[in-house]
Amino acid sequence: MPGSRLDAIDRKILAELQADGRMTNVELARRVGISAPPCLRRVRTLEEAGFIRGYHADINTRELGFEVQVFAMVGLQSQAEADLSRFEARCRAWPLVRECHMLNGEVDFILKCVAPDLSTFQSFLTEELTAAENVASVKTSLVIRCAKDEPGVPFDVLEARLSKSA
Amino acid sequence: MPGSRLDAIDRKILAELQADGRMTNVELARRVGISAPPCLRRVRTLEEAGFIRGYHADINTRELGFEVQVFAMVGLQSQAEADLSRFEARCRAWPLVRECHMLNGEVDFILKCVAPDLSTFQSFLTEELTAAENVASVKTSLVIRCAKDEPGVPFDVLEARLSKSA
DNA sequence: CCCTCCGCGCAATAATATTTCCCGGCCGCG
């Protein structure tokens, strides 16, 4: 099972750093119940092993003038791998597209987009996204409000699973 | 215009901390071109003003055993505010639901969910989500792969806008 | 039973954060 190479202390470290990425190492060590040096060694190991991909400040997008959030459901004409990759590359190059996920089902991709205002988004939609090569259909939905936005791992679920399988 | 209370240095600070939330204050100060103390003062101010909501480690969800990601489109029977709020509260309480956005259009909500495996998700889907009060329809799409996942602000777009309006 | 290895903790050192104080520019008012 993935994650089993990690012991309880490692998982606690990940959970704490997910909750507060700027926690000092001594505070982190105190919370997970070991001393600072081995704690820092574990963190470095977790980083190098790829369990921790990085640390990021959570910036208030709206306050910075990006008041529009949109989910765009995109269908392509060709689902050949080369065409899928080309579309993904375009998404990575569009700054207004913050997430791009390939899906199963009737829609090929879902994009999460941001924009300063509706007209900016509509320009992007009509001149860039819809006009892009191989794009067959685009359906967009404005985000009215956000009730929950906690990307990451539900560590409580993880611990529950591990204790059951033990 | 929102964001205009921030000068160029503040925006640079936000951009740097979004890219690397564990950057030391001296390194941050060096990058934005001021000395450490005023830099730290600015960071504190940005935190208290809500521009910085927090700092989080970006944990590799898949490596930790959550191999399934799903987008769920949910339609409700009643869109009265009280019913919307009740549904949002339920979403906040479900650990497998990581994001919950209210949308315009034919679908009322879109949820981003994670799960250790398909059967866990299907149990959640049938026993919790679909069975929840006021839920009229649920359409789910599995995430096949993720081409881009960079939540946050496209600071290059922001700077371009500000220089144009100047 | 001994040996090796791995991870922890301790102590010392280097780096960093944080506070304090002071300086210079920038208004608004006298």
Next chain:
DNA sequence: CGCGGCCGGGAAATATTATTGCGCGGAGGG
């Protein structure tokens, strides 16, 4: 004009933290 408050920045001192090296002890294997 000149004055005085007001930010925002820099320098130095202090406290906190990160980091390294080393010795110890337990787990697993010979």
